[in-house]
Each structure stands twice: as C-alpha cells, then as structure tokens.
Amino acid sequence: MTDVETRLRDALSVRASSVPHDPYAYGAIARRRANRRFTRLAAPIAAVAATAALVGAATVTVRFPERAGPAGGGPARLGVLLENGRALVVERANPRGPVLAQSPPEYGEVDDLSTADGETFYAAAGRKGTCASVLFTMTADGRSTKLLDVAGAVTGLAVSPDGQRLAYAVAVRRGTPDAIPGCGTIVDVHVRDLATRTEKVWRGYLGVTPAQHLTWSADGRYLAHDGVFDVSRIDTTAPATRRPKAFLDNFRNPYGGGLCFPRAPGYLPTGELVVLVDCENAGTDDPTTSRAVVVDPVTGRLGRVVFRLPNKLESHWLAFDRTGENALVGAGKSTFRDVNTRYNVVYWWQPGKQPRRVSDASKSWERVVW
Amino acid sequence: MAPREQEAGLPALFNAHYRRLLALAVLVTDDQATAEDLVQEAFARLHGRALDDPDRALAYLRSTVLNLSRSRLRRLRTARKHQRPDDELVPSPEEDVILRADQRAVLDALRTLAPRQRQALVLRYWEDMNEAQVAGAMGVSAGAVKSHTARGLAALRRRLEATR
Numbered sequence: 024m025t026d027v028e029t030r031l032r033d034a035l036s037v038r039a040s041s042v043p044h045d046p047y048a049y050g051a052i053a054r055r056r057a058n059r060r061f062t063r064l065a066a067p068i069a070a071v072a073a074t075a076a077l078v079g080a081a082t083v084t085v086r087f088p089e090r091a092g093p094a095g096g097g098p099a100r101l102g103v104l105l106e107n108g109r110a111l112v113v114e115r116a117n118p119r120g121p122v123l124a125q126s127p128p129e130y131g132e133v134d135d136l137s138t139a140d141g142e143t144f145y146a147a148a149g150r151k152g153t154c155a156s157v158l159f160t161m162t163a164d165g166r167s168t169k170l171l172d173v174a175g176a177v178t179g180l181a182v183s184p185d186g187q188r189l190a191y192a193v194a195v196r197r198g199t200p201d202a203i204p205g206c207g208t209i210v211d212v213h214v215r216d217l218a219t220r221t222e223k224v225w226r227g228y229l230g231v232t233p234a235q236h237l238t239w240s241a242d243g244r245y246l247a248h249d250g251v252f253d254v255s256r257i258d259t260t261a262p263a264t265r266r267p268k269a270f271l272d273n274f275r276n277p278y279g280g281g282l283c284f285p286r287a288p289g290y291l292p293t294g295e296l297v298v299l300v301d302c303e304n305a306g307t308d309d310p311t312t313s314r315a316v317v318v319d320p321v322t323g324r325l326g327r328v329v330f331r332l333p334n335k336l337e338s339h340w341l342a343f344d345r346t347g348e349n350a351l352v353g354a355g356k357s358t359f360r361d362v363n364t365r366y367n368v369v370y371w372w373q374p375g376k377q378p379r380r381v382s383d384a385s386k387s388w389e390r391v392v393w
Numbered sequence: 394m395a396p397r398e399q400e401a402g403l404p405a406l407f408n409a410h411y412r413r414l415l416a417l418a419v420l421v422t423d424d425q426a427t428a429e430d431l432v433q434e435a436f437a438r439l440h441g442r443a444l445d446d447p448d449r450a451l452a453y454l455r456s457t458v459l460n461l462s463r464s465r466l467r468r469l470r471t472a473r474k475h476q477r478p479d480d481e482l483v484p485s486p487e488e489d490v491i492l493r494a495d496q497r498a499v500l501d502a503l504r505t506l507a508p509r510q511r512q513a514l515v516l517r518y519w520e521d522m523n524e525a526q527v528a529g530a531m532g533v534s535a536g537a538v539k540s541h542t543a544r545g546l547a548a549l550r551r552r553l554e555a556t557r
Contacts, residue, residue: 042425
C-alpha cells in the first residue's frame with residue numbers, strides 16, 4: 024500500500040468516527056456562522072417600514088418590534104396569523120405584528136381563516152353554544168360580509184388560489200360517533216363557487232376523518248386535507264359522487280419505534296404535495312423531529328425530505344407561500360395522546376436553509392395563511 | 394419476504410446499519426445534514442419494498458445513498474459557488490478536535506475529486522471492498538472502478554504534493 028493510500032485510509036477512518044450518530048442530529052445548524060450584527064439591527068426596522076407601507080398606516084397600528092428577529096434575507100412579512108379572531112401580520116421581526124382585520128363580535132370565536140390576496144379574509148366561526156357556524160369575509164378597512172350560515176361545525180376552510188372558490192369541511196350529525204364531539208358524525212367537504220353561489224359537495228367522510236387543514240394545489244384543481252393521522256386528496260374537477268380515500272395513512276416508523284403520523288398537507292408551486300411527518304420514538308410516545316416530506320398523492324409513497332424542524336417538536340400546520348420560497352410551520356410540545364399543546368412556536372423555512380424560529384413560545388399560536 | 398415482513402425487519406436493519414450508512418454518506422458528501430437526508434430517504438425508499446434478504450436490503454440502501462449523493466453533490470457544487478461567506482460551513486467541534494492537520498489535508502483533497510472517484514475511494518479504502526463489490530455498489534463495471542480508483546488516487550497525490 025502506498026503512502027497516499029495509507030493516509031487516505033487513516034483520514035477516512037478518523038472522519039467516519041467523528042460523525043454524530045444521533046439519527047436526529049442537526050450538525051449544520053450549530054456549524055453555521057452567525058456574525059451578522061448589522062442585519063440583526065437593520066432587519067426589524069426594515070420590516071416595520073415595509074409592513075407600514077404594505078397595509079397602510081391609516082388602518083393599522085404599527086408597533087415597534089419588541090425584539091429582533093432572525094437575520095438573513097427574505098420577506099419582512101411572513102404571513103398572516105389567526106389569533107382570537109384577529110388576522111395579525113407575522114413579521115420576521117415581530118411575530119405578532121399589526122392587526123390586518125378583526126372579526127365582528129357577533130360572529131363568535133373564529134375557527135379558521137384563509138386568504139387568496141392578503142386583503143380579503145374568509146373566516147369560519149362557530150355559533151356559541153350550538154354546532155352551527157357562519158362563514159364571512161373581513162377586510163383591513165373593518166368591513167365584514169356574511170356569506171352563509173352553516174348547519175354544522177366547520178373543521179377546515181380554504182379559498183382557492185384564484186379567489187374564486189371557497190372550500191370548507193363541515194361535521195354534520197348523521198350517526199355515531201361524533202367527529203366533532205357533540206356536533207357531528209360525518210364530514211362533508213363543500214366547494215363553493217363564490218360568483219355563482221353554487222356548491223359541489225363530497226359527502227359522507229367517516230366521522231374519524233374530520234378533514235382539517237384544507238389546502239389547494241397552485242392550479243386550483245386539487246384539494247388536500249388531513250384527518251386523524253391520514254391525508255386525502257380531492258380532484259375538484261371530478262364528479263362529487265365518490266368519497267375520496269386517504270392515500271397516506273399512519274405507518275410504522277422505518278427508524279424503529281412506534282408509528283409515523285402524516286398531517287397538515289401543503290402544496291408547492293411545482294404541484295408537489297408535502298406532508299409533515301412526526302414519528303414516535305422507540306419505547307415512548309414522544310414525537311421525533313418533524314419532517315416535511317414530498318408524497319406521491321396517488322401511491323402514497325414518501326419522497327424527498329424538504330426540510331426538518333431543528334428540534335423535537337410535534338408539527339401542527341404547514342403553509343407554503345405561492346413562490347414555494349417560504350414556508351411557515353407551527354409546532355408544539357405535546358404527546359400523541361395529549362392533544363392539548365403546552366408550548367407552541369412558529370418556524371420559517373426557505374429552500375436550502377434550516378428552518379428558523381420566528382416566534383416566541385406561546386399557548387395561543389394558531390394557523391398562519393399567506 | 395412479503396412487504397409486511399420486510400417492514401417489520403426495517404427497525405433491525407436501521408439499528409444495525411444506520412450509523413455506518415450515515416458515515417458513508419458524510420464521507421461522500423462532506424455534509425452532515427445532507428448525509429442525514431440521504432440516509433433518511435434511502436430508508437424511506439426501502440419502506441414497502443419486498444427485499445428478501447438483509448444483505449440485499451443493505452446493498453440497496455448503500456446504492457441508494459451513493460446514487461442520491463451524486464446528484465446532491467452536483468447541486469451542492471453549484472450552490473457553493475453562490476454561497477455567501479456567512480453561510481459557509483465550518484468544521485464541527487468533533488472534527489476540530491479529532492482530525493490532525495495531515496488528515497484534514499487528505500479530506501480537503503478528497504473533496505475536490507469528481508463524485509465517482511470519491512465514492513470509489515471511500516468504498517475501497519473505508520468500506521474495505523474489493524473491486525467487484527465497489528462495482529456492485531456503484532452500479533458500474535469493475536473496469537470503471539479500476540479507472541476511478543487509479544485516477545482518484547493520482548489526483549489525490551498531486552493535490553497533497555501541491556499543498557506541501
């Protein structure tokens with residue numbers, strides 16, 4: 024063996040022995056340099072200025088950020104957060120930014136929110152003390168318009184990318200057990216043409232599939248949603264006669280341990296469907312690190328990992344923007360048997376980068392839309 | 394073995410081979426996060442496939458890691474050309490402590506080789522495979538392995554001499 028061969032063998036052996044072998048290690052994060060003093064100071068100021076220009080100083084109160092957000096390139100405005108019936112701007116520098124729109128008090132607690140243009144917000148609110156809901160719009164100038172009353176609990180809501188159709192899922196009482204405790208047994212998915220006010224309805228989802236996190240493909244053809252640890256897809260151009268089947272169910276963790284649970288689908292502009300996958304660790308029911316994985320909606324086969332969250336939080340929702348260059352993920356600490364989350368944070372992801380935390384820990388983070 | 398039985402064997406396969414596959418991926422890509430993705434994807438691709446014996450499953454995993462790493466390396470090369478100095482990866486504390494200067498020089502030189510040369514050298518000198526085994530893992534002929542290994546070693550020697 025030559026000298027080069029000996030040295031090569033030696034170097035490879037030492038390098039291989041230094042590889043951290045935790046399956047969920049995230050070495051790259053710790054290794055990134057973070058010497059960006061200027062951008063750390065400049066980013067919050069730029070974010071406030073950009074947001075003020077975007078939403079108009081007359082309709083919102085712009086607050087100076089309480090703390091600096093993560094540094095680096097990207098949009099100042101990351102999305103819109105639903106919190107206690109208010110649509111808040113999520114800024115990089117200030118996750119609870121200015122209020123864009125607020126639901127009128129007569130509609131009760133807002134359950135879900137969706138927007139196609141960032142100006143008109145479609146909202147679903149449950150009527151207090153009943154299982155009835157109301158769908159309405161709200162805008163930044165304070166106007167609110169009722170669309171319709173719904174005889175059931177709305178479990179998900181999404182306006183199509185062109186703003187022409189509104190999809191919503193409703194739990195209705197047709198048997199037992201209830202998909203929404205006390206409110207419904209079977210979930211119907213409605214797609215409403217907002218111009219003609221006509222609806223196409225996929226009826227008869229099983230009660231255990233409450234159809235949450237409705238999300239449209241960029242071309243407005245497909246509507247994906249999750250249920251209880253499974254993911255389904257509806258072709259909205261097809262007749263609404265057959266109940267779509269889940270194409271991805273929970274599955275055994277290939278890394279060992281318990282099961283893996285897919286949830287919260289999101290479409291990339293390329294048409295690829297991405298789901299968040301949380302797996303149980305061996306011997307416990309604690310979640311492992313959540314991964315956003317491309318899935319084939321026909322075969323249910325998992326493909327490439329788009330990103331992973333940098334810690335072992337359970338993911339709740341996923342929102343890509345229209346360019347696919349940004350995504351927000353809500354994650355929290357809970358167990359699979361305890362759905363009451365105790366600790367919620369929001370991560371911002373950009374291609375080629377690790378997700379960065381943009382929010383403080385909170386109990387009240389809900390869904391973000393773009 | 395039926396897919397369901399195969400599925401049941403995956404945890405054992407993972408426990409037995411994850412670490413070595415990850416090390417292989419790190420040696421051929423030189424990036425821990427990328428390596429983790431590649432190995433994760435290799436296991437995800439194996440999931441649901443009916444491979445009847447564990448050796449075949451391991452060979453499948455190794456080949457998948459190598460194939461994925463080649464395409465990933467091509468993309469990484471382009472990405473690194475446009476990388477800002479701020480985003481450069483610096484050695485992990487483990488690497489800093491463990492690697493001597495001469496070992497680091499060898500790995501730096503290895504990094505500059507073409508992906509197939511690098512893979513051939515890693516399989517030959519780290520996995521201790523013979524030419525036929527390397528050829529099987531890389532999906533090329535034994536002659537091609539001979540050529541990649543010889544050229545890789547020659548390039549490595551030149552670069553190490555140039556850095557002296």
